[in-house]
Amino acid sequence: MSSAALPKIAIVGAGLSGLALALALHRNGLTNITIYESRPATLDIGGAIMLSPNALKILDAIGAYSRLQPRSYAFDTLYFRKSDEAITLVDTFEFGSAEKYGYPALRVYRHELIDVLHELIREKDGISIEYGKKFSRVLSETKEQVTWAFADESQASASFLIGADGIHSQVRKYLHPDIEPRFTKGIGVTAAVPTAQLQLPSDFDTPVTLMNSKYGAFVIAKQLRDGSEVLIGKQRRFTEDLNKEGWADMLRNKQWCIDFLREGASEFPPLVANAVSNIPENKINLWPFYVVPKLDSWVSAVGKVVILGDAAHAIPPTAGQGVNQAFEDIYTFAGVMGALQRRSAAQDDADRSSIVLKRWQTGRQQRVDKILELNAMIDKRRLPGQDSITNEKDEFQLGWLYNLDFEQTIADWVA
Ligand SMILES: Cc1cc2nc3c(=O)[nH]c(=O)nc-3n(C[C@H](O)[C@H](O)[C@H](O)COP(=O)(O)OP(=O)(O)OC[C@H]3O[C@@H](n4cnc5c(N)ncnc54)[C@H](O)[C@@H]3O)c2cc1C
Structure with missing residues (x-):
């Protein structure tokens, strides 16, 4: 496919979502990508993060896992104990298992993951990053393109504008002007x-x-x-x-x-x-x-502006899925975009894109809702009054979370 025929994709935010999204789009043959980041470098907050098999499968697919794994601490289980003399075990929660889910869990400094994603981007043609470019507002959106302004009042246009700009997203303001993150x-x-x-x-x-x-x-x-x-x-x-x-x-x-x-x-x-x-x-x-309160849409009415990652669904840390769900967003979105691009070359169906993007968003929201349910279940189990480890029959069944077949899910949405 010549790069002239490819849609121009703009990503706002060079955080974990933005960087990984560029790589996932590239893997799907979409290689006309610019990332705009407001800061002079990618934001490195909060020390280390925990990655579960669902996200590691994605990082593997975009080439990051083999580079990340040697820089990480591997483990399988989270333990919950009382503060009594015996430090009694109250509960456990599986976070990875090479045997059951293909990957152990990894704990790794965020800057290591950022380094790996940057390394991979540098090796690819067709992805550029512009630092010091703060997205300000959308100026116009048509079925062909979206045009926006930066904080310095310069303007740019692209076929798609993707907001991967975090919990205080400015791109989200275009879709949901009144929504604010809740403490x-x-x-x-x-x-x-x-x-x-x-x-x-x-x-x-x-x-x-x-x-x-x-x-x-x-x-x-x-x-x-x-x-x-x-x-x-x-x-x-x-x-x-x-x-x-x-x-x-x-x-x-x-x-x-x-x-x-x-x-x-x-x-x-x-x-x-x-x-x-x-x-x-x-x-x-x-x-x-x-x-971020539950949003009824992550895609604009015309279908050219999309939000994902923390911009769409920052969730409480209970099940440790914040960053892991962001990776699911980017991988499935890139898969859907790639499939649409391959089809539209053959059958030029413009409306198809908005239907499929809607399916993507609904599917992703359902998954985030399930994580929120899991969070609530975990919180309930850890209320004061739990005396010892719960019965084996009460173990969380987490195959649905860690073993999702992303390729099949994408194919179902696009079918
Ligand atoms: C202290 C701390 C510790 C955390 N620890 C964990 C953890 O252990 N595990 C976990 O799962 N999650 C953790 N989180 C949450 C996790 O950081 C987020 O889920 C994750 O970073 C979301 O990635 P993102 O790329 O969507 O957003 P972000 O990481 O927030 O990246 C957004 C990027 O967009 C840029 N940006 C913002 N506005 C604009 C604009 N207008 N124009 C251009 N660029 C813009 C920002 O500078 C940033 O680089 C933690 C959060 C904090 C604050």
Whole structure:
């Protein structure tokens, strides 16, 4: 296919969604792509992330898995324990399994994943990234193209404009001018310390969440390939809703973050006091939990503007699916776009595109809804009052989450 015949695709945001989307589109033969990023470099927030098999299958398909895996800590299960003397196991949650789902779970620094995606993009023709270009507003949209303005008042046009610009998406404002992210009144503060500092018992597996009804949840998760570092983090309710500057001020106040992590340490098992005894300030992160209210559409009425990733459905962190669902969005969207492109060359059916995009969005929303149901089930199981690990029959069945056949799903939507 000559590049002149290819639709020009503009992506707003060079975060994990935007970068991976460019690679997934490219894999589908769509190679006329520009990513516009408002910052001078891709945003690297929040230390390490956890990737589950559904996302790893996608990263494998776009060529990222084999490069990422050697930089990651592999594990299978999340553990939930009480803060009593015996550190009683209350619950487990499967996050990966090479045997059952083809991949273990990986814990990896976000900057490593960003590096791998950039590396892959540099190796491809037909994807460019423009930094310092802040999308401002859509100026016009027709069946042929969409035109928009940047914050510097320069303009550009493309066949499609994809908003991968995160939870505070500006592209979303075109589709849903009145929707604002909602603060869930929960925050997490995290840091990273050497694993040796905790003096963990030898059979103590991580990631583990130590639950305490008064002081919230304390999380410990090994990271780096050899597990020589752990994330330590505390989550609890926080009723004050701050603006962007307010959260940034709190993150700059390292002593406040350290005090937050240390609060109530004596009410947890002694390894928590060890964990917070020495906290390097440069490894501290703050994550206020926001959600995007359910949207009735991720695609504009004309069908040329689309949002995905956090811009479409930022979800609470309970099942650890935030970033993993963003990868599902981008891969299925790219698959659908590729299939439409191959067909339209043959049968030129313009309306078909909007029908198929609608199916994509409905299918993706149903999946996000199921994750929200799973979040609620997990929260319910971890309410105070659970005494010991639940019966085996109550184990979560997670094949639907980790074993989805994306190629078949895409084919069904396009059929
Ligand atoms: C501190 C912290 C820790 C987190 N930890 C985890 C975790 O462990 N696991 C997990 O699953 N999720 C985690 N999340 C959530 C996760 O970061 C998001 O789900 C994920 O980053 C979504 O990716 P995205 O590419 O859709 O959006 P983002 O990562 O937000 O990327 C959006 C990009 O768009 C750019 N942009 C924004 N506006 C414009 C504009 N107007 N014009 C041009 N560019 C623009 C931004 O600069 C950014 O580079 C965490 C979030 C935070 C804040």
